[in-house]
Amino acid sequence: MANNQEGNHKQVHYVGDSHVRADRSKLYPKDYDEFPGKTEPFLPNFLLKEWMVAVVFLVGFMTLVMAEEPPLGEFADPTNTSFLPVPDWYFLFLYQLLKHKWAAGDFVVVGTMIVPGIAFMALLFAPWLDRSKERRPLKRPVATGIMIITLVAISALTWAAEYEHEQQLLSAPGETPENTEIAAKDSKGYDIYAKNACIKCHGENLEGTNGPGLLGVGNKLSADEISKIIAEGRGTMPAGMFQGSPAEEKILVEWLTKQTQK
Amino acid sequence: MLRAIYDWVDERLDITPLWRDVADHEVPEHVNPAHHFSAFIYCFGGLTFFVVVIQILSGMFLAMNYVPDIENAHRSVQYLQNEVAMGVIVRGMHHWGASVAIVMLFLHTLRVFFTGAYKHPREFNWVIGMLIFFVMLGLGFTGYLLPWDNKAYFATKVGVEIAGSVPVLGPYIATFLQGGDIVGAQTLARFYALHVFFLPAALLGLLGAHFILIRRQGISGPL
Ligand code: HEM
Numbered sequence: 001m002a003n004n005q006e007g008n009h010k011q012v013h014y015v016g017d018s019h020v021r022a023d024r025s026k027l028y029p030k031d032y033d034e035f036p037g038k039t040e041p042f043l044p045n046f047l048l049k050e051w052m053v054a055v056v057f058l059v060g061f062m063t064l065v066m067a068e069e070p071p072l073g074e075f076a077d078p079t080n081t082s083f084l085p086v087p088d089w090y091f092l093f094l095y096q097l098l099k100h101k102w103a104a105g106d107f108v109v110v111g112t113m114i115v116p117g118i119a120f121m122a123l124l125f126a127p128w129l130d131r132s133k134e135r136r137p138l139k140r141p142v143a144t145g146i147m148i149i150t151l152v153a154i155s156a157l158t159w160a161a162e163y164e165h166e167q168q169l170l171s172a173p174g175e176t177p178e179n180t181e182i183a184a185k186d187s188k189g190y191d192i193y194a195k196n197a198c199i200k201c202h203g204e205n206l207e208g209t210n211g212p213g214l215l216g217v218g219n220k221l222s223a224d225e226i227s228k229i230i231a232e233g234r235g236t237m238p239a240g241m242f243q244g245s246p247a248e249e250k251i252l253v254e255w256l257t258k259q260t261q262k
Numbered sequence: 263m264l265r266a267i268y269d270w271v272d273e274r275l276d277i278t279p280l281w282r283d284v285a286d287h288e289v290p291e292h293v294n295p296a297h298h299f300s301a302f303i304y305c306f307g308g309l310t311f312f313v314v315v316i317q318i319l320s321g322m323f324l325a326m327n328y329v330p331d332i333e334n335a336h337r338s339v340q341y342l343q344n345e346v347a348m349g350v351i352v353r354g355m356h357h358w359g360a361s362v363a364i365v366m367l368f369l370h371t372l373r374v375f376f377t378g379a380y381k382h383p384r385e386f387n388w389v390i391g392m393l394i395f396f397v398m399l400g401l402g403f404t405g406y407l408l409p410w411d412n413k414a415y416f417a418t419k420v421g422v423e424i425a426g427s428v429p430v431l432g433p434y435i436a437t438f439l440q441g442g443d444i445v446g447a448q449t450l451a452r453f454y455a456l457h458v459f460f461l462p463a464a465l466l467g468l469l470g471a472h473f474i475l476i477r478r479q480g481i482s483g484p485l
Contacts, residue, residue, distance in 0.1 A: 027383045029480025037291030043281075046289040049296045053305045054312050061316075061355075061362060069350055070357035072343060073411030075336045078445075085416035088406050090364045090399070098424065108427050124392045126375070127385035135378030136485050147375055 084172055086165055093154045096161035119150065170212065170235035177216045179261040182206055189255020192248050197241040206259065211237060218260040226253050284477070292484035303377075304481070306370035313363040314469070318462065320356040328408070330454035332447045335410035360402055367398055379482040387475040394468045397461055404457040407450060418453075419445045 013022035032039045040046055077083075087095050094116060097103050103111030122129065130143045137144045182205060184190070193199055201211035208214070217226070230249060233239040242249060272278055291297050293304035327342040327349070329335060342349040371391065374380055380388035407418040422445060426436030441448030 027479070029478070032288040032290055032480075035290040035292065035483055038294070038297055039288045039290050040294070041285060042287050042289050043285035046294060049294060050305055050308050053295055053302060054309060057309055057312070061313075061358070064362075065351060065354040065358055068354070068358070070343070070354045071413075072336075072339055072409055073413045076332075076410045076412055076415035078415065080412060083412045083416050085420045086413065087417045087421060088402055089361065090402065091421075095420075095424075109429055112424060112428050120392075124389060127380045127382070127388050130378075130381070133381070135381060135482070137376045137378070140378065143378075144376065147372075151372075 082172060084165065084168055089158065089162070092161035093157035096157040096164075099161075099164075122146075167235045171237065172212060176207065176213055177261040180205065180207065180215055181261065182215075183258040183260070184255060187255060189251050189258075192244055192252045193255070196243055196252075201237070214256065214259055215261045216259060218257040219262070221257075223253050223257050226256050287477070287480075290481065290484070293481055303369075303373045306366055306373050310363065310366040310370050311469070313359055313366055314465070316355060316359050317363060320352050320359060321458065321462075323352045324356055325458065330408070330450055332410060332450055335408060335450060339409045360405060363398065364402065367395060371395065377482065377485060384475070384479055384482065387472060387479070390468055390472050390475065394465065394472065397465045397468065401457060401461045401465070404453040404461065407445075407453045408457065410450065415445065418449065422449075 014020060015022050086092070094111075097115060098108065098111040100111070101107075103115065126143075130140065132140060134140050182190070193202075194204075201209060202214045203209045206214040206217075221229070227249065229237070230242045230253070231239060233241070242252070244252070293301050295302045295305060324342070327338055327346060329338040339353070343353050344350075346352075374388065374391065403418075403421060407414045422436050422439050425439060426432045428435060437443070439449065439452070440446075441452045
């Protein structure tokens with residue numbers, strides 16, 4: 001039933017056979033004549049073009065899927081006390097936030113409620129916080145600025161979380177191989193190992209105490225890599241823990257590469 | 263023949279206007295990547311939807327093998343990945359798709375934010391979008407536990423502990439998520455139900471609203 005503009009306004013018009021009045025004003029979208037240019041119908045013309053973009057995307061996605069097998073760890077073991085928990089990458093920034101001392105312990109509400117709460121509420125109500133008609137990002141520096149600062153903060157927190165996690169993994173005791181027998185324990189290599197500070201963190205039986213165990217290290221690292229770590233340290237291991245001569249270092253490294261327990 | 267069937271149905275149900283409304287509406291030049299390369303940013307929403315479809319389909323195939331109990335969850339995933347034909351592809355699509363969905367969602371949100379498309383009259387669609395974002399994060403969190411490996415178990419444990427540290431409501435949230443006092447058998451069953459029934463249902467409802475609003479309000483004009 002047509003909306004009767006000039007007609008008798010006292011007579012109520014309805015849409016179809018509903019009770020919806022036909023003469024309420026509505027916010028119809030702009031007529032596309034107002035965006036002069038090469039307008040085209042959604043289906044099939046436009047959707048075909050969007051599908052082209054989707055095809056490029058799909059090829060990239062399937063390449064990733066075929067290149068990287070999805071990881072599956074060991075069967076969950078609640079009694080495992082050395083496992084380092086990590087959330088999926090897109091939660092890392094929230095997780096990292098909680099490691100700051102002003103957002104942990106007594107102040108943990110800052111990290112769990114206040115900061116994320118303010119951020120989420122600000123996003124949720126963005127249309128009412130930023131009410132100007134202006135849409136161009138450079139013409140609304142406050143909104144754009146806050147968003148960019150937030151993005152930088154999220155990236156920095158995510159990066160810091162990832163970095164710290166990797167450092168901790170390097171220095172954590174790690175998983176013990178099934179075979180825990182030290183290769184060539186009665187050799188000079190072990191003596192040098194025991195004489196230096198190595199033994200304090202890596203353990204009498206290479207099982208790892210304050211540092212990671214070294215059983216099976218020969219499977220993971222080459223002689224050069226081991227030398228480099230001895231000289232420069234890694235993770236929480238400082239440089240210069242080894243105090244012997246270069247000749248001794250060579251024997252030590254060689255002995256460590258023989259630790260190929262599985 | 264097909265034409266005749268269509269006409270037969272159309273005569274009774276008047277279906278033409280339903281799809282014609284979607285098909286015929288005009289798409290302006292400034293969002294069309296065929297005319298302006300930079301308009302690909304307007305494809306992010308569509309691509310997000312594409313990933314959501316990939317997630318739903320791959321998830322349906324995962325569910326054909328997955329067993330949501332703590333004895334068998336890990337074994338069933340391992341079986342799927344190593345024994346079932348194409349299993350590694352199906353799991354790979356769902357696993358990597360989850361991350362890609364978050365990335366695309368993020369890019370779409372930034373496009374809408376930086377083009378100021380959340381302003382009058384599209385405020386409400388922005389709010390719906392934020393709720394979608396929340397649901398997607400929920401899907402990520404609940405899905406992460408399902409393979410029941412160490413990573414899954416301990417991440418969930420920490421996540422629930424963090425939720426539990428919230429003042430007043432925390433303990434209730436933790437109990438709700440865990441289905442008890444620890445992360446265990448109940449938690450897995452619960453997360454599974456949330457992941458495959460509750461959250462996808464909420465997501466589809468919100469997406470329906472999102473699309474109806476876009477159709478009603480049209481895409482925002484050029485900057
Ligand atoms: C699964 C998640 C989502 C899907 C599949 C989706 C899909 C879409 C699609 C296809 C469009 C049309 C324009 C375009 O592609 O850019 C659109 C527009 C829009 N989306 Fe989303 N969206 C999602 C999440 C979000 C989120 C998280 C927000 C914001 C918080 C949001 C806010 C908007 C707004 C305000 C518009 C209108 C933009 C305009 O008119 O220029 N959407 N969405």
